[in-house]
Amino acid sequence: MNTQYTTPSASTAPPLLDEPAPEPIRRVSIICSKGSLDMAYPGLILANAARMSGIEATLFFTFWGLDIITKSKVDSLHVSTVGNPSMPMPTMLGGLPGMESFASRMMKKEIAKLEIPTIRELLSDLSDSGAHLYGCKMAMDMFHLTREDLVPQVEDVISAMDFFDKSAGAQIIFI
């Protein structure tokens, strides 16, 4: 039997929920746990977009995410060419010497072309915007980092419990 199915158009479909419009987001807390260039941007850009929309933003940097706010590493974050399924090259080639810095250079060039700020510039914008940046105490102890190793935009070094206290009422995003 040949049955014809039609998809109801957006205008004729009944509303799924008979409820008032949901409350807008007021606060976000973003956990940055990775230190590669492609994992650093999403958290910082999301936090920045939140602030631009008038949403409170808190960032918690832990484990490899600490690289993003470490003075000696912030300008040299890399793209990972190995174990990265989105990388347009075979993993074996990605492991060759110089490949990772080549890929990182290419990505940074594209970023500059589109006038996307560098990580350091984004951190400065975030601080000017009133976003709160925190380092994770435990991860810092693990990596033997002190407050002086971090960029000046970092407000404080706190524990995971402090992070939850500071995130009251916030939507939490893990990256």
Added chain:
Amino acid sequence: MPTRDYAGVSIQTNEEGFMTDSSQWTPQVGEAIAREVGVWPLSEKHWSVITFCREDAAREGQPPGLRRIAKNSGVDMKALYQLFPRGPGKLAARIAGLPKPKSCV
């Protein structure tokens, strides 16, 4: 298409309140929108931002992102957040009668 009454004029907007025809904008309409979104009173600095946004949008064909405003309007990032505490990325464009900016920075 929804319309809103600003400064005695019926203005076309989208659901979010952004003007859809920027040629309908006058400084009086801008003032009325500013009052509605709680950016009031408008200082000279607010006007530098609003004027920059309108001129830049006319040149580029799209409303400027916040970073572009901070770099080129003479009002820096910190000041922009003081002038539009409830979200400078959206509110500057909205008061200037422009669409919501597409830029994330």
